[in-house]
Amino acid sequence: MQIKKHEYAAINVVKSALTYERFSEPEALMADVQRETESARSIAHNGWWNALASMPGLGADIGALQHVTDILNDLALQTLPEYARAFRQVDVKSMFSEGALNAQPLVDVTPALKSANMSLSQRLREYRSVSCPRLGVLASAFRAGEKALESADRYASMLTDTVLPNVQQWLGYDGKQTYAVLAMTPAEMRGSGGLVGAVGTVAVDHGRIHIGEFQNNSDFSEKKATNVNKDEYALYQLDGPLHLRYDVRDVTNAPSTQRVAQLFENIWKQSEMGKNTDLSGVILADPVVVQSLVKASGDVVLTDGKVLTGSNTAEYLMNTVYLERPSTETNQVFGEVAKICVSRLTSHLNTGTLKTLLKDLNMLTRYRHLAAYSFNPALEKVLAEFGLTATVPNKTTEPEIGIYTTEKNPSKMDWYVKRSTTIQQINCESNAAAYHVEYTISNTVTWDEVDTLPPYISSYTKKYPQRKGMSMETIVFYPPAGGRLSNFSVEGGGSVPTTGALEWRQIYHTFVELQPEQTVTYSFDVNVSKDAVQKLEVDETPSGNETNDIRYAYLCPVG
Template sequence: MGQHAQAIREKHTARNVTLIVLAVLIVLLAIAAAFGMQLYKQAKSVKAHESQAISSLSAINDPAKLKDAAASQASIAQAQQQTAQAKQIAHGSLWNVAAKMPFVGSDIATVQGMTEVVDNLAQQTLPSLTTAVQQLADANLSGAEGQLNLQPIADAQGNFDKLNQQVQQQNKQYNSLAEPKIGMVKKAYQQGKDQLDNIADLVGQVSNATHMLPSFLGQNGARTYLLAAQTTSETRSGGGLVGSLGTMTADNGKIAVGDFHPNGEFVNGNNGTAEEHAVFNRPLGFSFDVRDTFAVPDVSRNAEMLNASWQRSQYACNIDGLISVDPVFIQKMVEINGPVTLSNGTVLTGENTAEYMLNTIYKDVPVAQQDEYFEYIAKTVMDGAFGNMTVDKMMKVAQSIGDLAENRHFYAYTFHDDEAKYFQGAGLAKNAPESETNPETGIYISEQNPSKMGWYIDRTSEVTKTGDKTYHVKYTLTNRMTSTEMATCTSYILGGEQKGVGGVPVAPSGTSAQRVLIYAPAGGSIGSIAVTGDVRDRSNATMDGKPLNSSMAYIAPGKSVTYEFDVTVSDKATANMKLDQTPCGKMTNDVKYNY
């Protein structure tokens, strides 16, 4: 009986312990649920405050509003109130405990870091930014006879350099935070990142402009630049066929744009190296006179080749650098400066200029008169682009030039080593991929059937991150020419029937023949390239010291060609990989980044 009673007592004890444990677990779960619910409510509140702050800060990305003291100060005051509240909530005791928990801790720590960075930006950096802009806005930039007073811009360099350093450091701190996994946090993180990236870009562009403009406009001595006007309707790797060359002189803020001269006057010699000729020796062998210069995607080589052509001409003179523009750049300057009326009554605006120069003119204006129109447009627009400068205009031009240069619609290259930091060193004159820390894959196309088919070639690209240092790239070229459109086009636009060795037909009129060059990121590699569509003549080559893959894509009306491949970037990469490619007839190329 004693043993039986002992067994019963032990059984009861075990049951009681189990009940106690269950009760404790229920209490803990209740506490955790309450803890989680409270944390969730606070997270929603933080997200709301941050969203309102970001909405207020969006005004800072508009140069006109930034110049308006009352508007910018009101926006910043609203943002400061929201960021302070978000930071206070995110650094409460509840959040500090949650930041050490498994699963959610990393995301909590990221939110805390986000609120710190954005609050620091709103409380300290942005008020200084508006002060610096106001000081510049109050200065007199207009001199006698249209001359630009450069001294106030030069005087602003120190303030904007300091601001740029602060903003770039804040952006770096934000980007170093662990990328969140929870959907709500991830969305808020991306919104903040996009806004901070935009502000960092704007401040960086204005800071660089305060250095570049005085140097560019001759504060350090008179400067003469070659002006190259390209047309991307006949594509070349770094832009398009060079239609004309001219000069622009600048002397302590006074600008003069000389006459443009058609490319026929510069078919005066061969500038290409053996490697460059080897890549472009078929089906149309490029002569590498002035017209084919940008078949090489390195602007350092383009500047060298164009200067060589200029020095062999009757217009030879000392050249300090290269400015190269295309119709998209011209359209953006027309948008900033106002419409341009042509002799035939056509009014060019910030919406129709690129299409007119890349397509319409070839239908409406006789070939013999086209050069005259192109030269008038380019000269008129360049006269206005950097003349009659105001602070508002300077900021609009600075903000535009950053995007235009990034997408290869505008190049500014100097032969003065002491000024190069603010020209090619600031990304205003891109080469094929050469940075290991900011990796790019380069895809460049050059039309090898004399035509103006570039206007009809659409490009869509998708870059998907597949690992810490790996990506997958999908790149598609589509010829949107229709049979109806073909009926309105001359052979000058469509090109003739393409023939190969022995006169054997290769492709009919209206088919775009693009030499496609694919470059791996600097210090990285690309895997095997899969293609769909009519792709021929595939090979590996080296040009100007950089390895590349070369092929010919034949794109008939209504047809497409697609390239797909995997990319590995350098171990030194600190940013996500981007795609660098030949500019098209609009501001940006269609690239979807899946990071």
């Protein structure tokens, strides 16, 4: 259907801006939207469609479609140019000076942006006044357009009502902002990412970003979080074989970024770093983030001559460094590379550099390589809206299961652990969708390879020689919000998950010992909320790969 094709094309153009792919091409983007909406409007009002609009029954659906194409075309021709005129007033070059960012030129156009917002909100009200077509293919196109307009209206309002009134404060013009950076390594998994190997600071002061030294986790070893709750204690401290201490290494075990921030802030206040400095927020970053920084800023040459690039950095920091360098040096390498990259970026801050970074931002946040939490409520609202604050499944309309893993064998064996999820929808006629899920976890290291690994990776000790090369995982399964999990079974070893509680939610948890070359598969059914409007997704502890291995064996037809 040509109308649907053009409307979806216009929506995708807008999405490309919202996902950072074309944010610096406003004029070309506007022209593309106008071309697609005008094509859709022309088709909807040709003789054949006008004739259909006069027919009983079907005519109401066609009339609704014609009305919608008029609204979207008016938005493209009248509302978008208002935004373009507002942004043309911004002197972008004046926003970047000697490594500092000054957002005042953008703040100054707030009145013009608010005027454009009123036009956008009016288009949305007009759209909502149209009755949704009954015909499936038309209804799906109608709902997609409404969702895109709602997103645009929400983001535009957030820009003028929350971001612009506060951005100068967030940039440190009203006082320095200090964030802790927790450098994680998924080579030893914790729920939100990996064990914290080093802690650094990022201070924002009058638009300039200052990177502090990264301190080894051993500098915090005597400080433990005193706000561990009873559920965390029972599952991760009381249960072995490794009893988490909840010193700085383990705060990232919580799957929600807010909870990580609460645990770390407790330790921060006990530390020398935190005695005279209030913490503004917490940033979680793993080696895939550093790899993106290297990609944006250029190759990094380490003191030993090793060259890190935009494609080999993550593997180096999660595996190669443990093969080539003493274990006493490994945690500092992350900080060394990160500091070099950020120093380069801040000293040459410009729109081109930002564009390169923003291209990876969606991937980094979607797959939990990068997360952040701010103790400033206004800023946290923005971080959460753009997916920077990771949570356990909490949206009934956007169903997902959560699968979070904790390594209970002190090692770096999780680099060799590969995970995949296969999803099959099993009902196509019920109001609430149901799925069958198979979650497979494999220890890919071979028995021959184990003998070549350093003890720091393989966890070999004379006291516990049987742990050598083994991955020992506590796995937690969260049901989708408003849904449930059922009918668990397991193949290849391990035990069937049992019910429990964590962060005021029902969960299922299990423990598995993965020997070299062993694969275990957990199978279960998922029922989602009747309010769900999209397919089931998976949120899980990140790996060394940029994305997760999720496959859909079957999904019911839509429309």
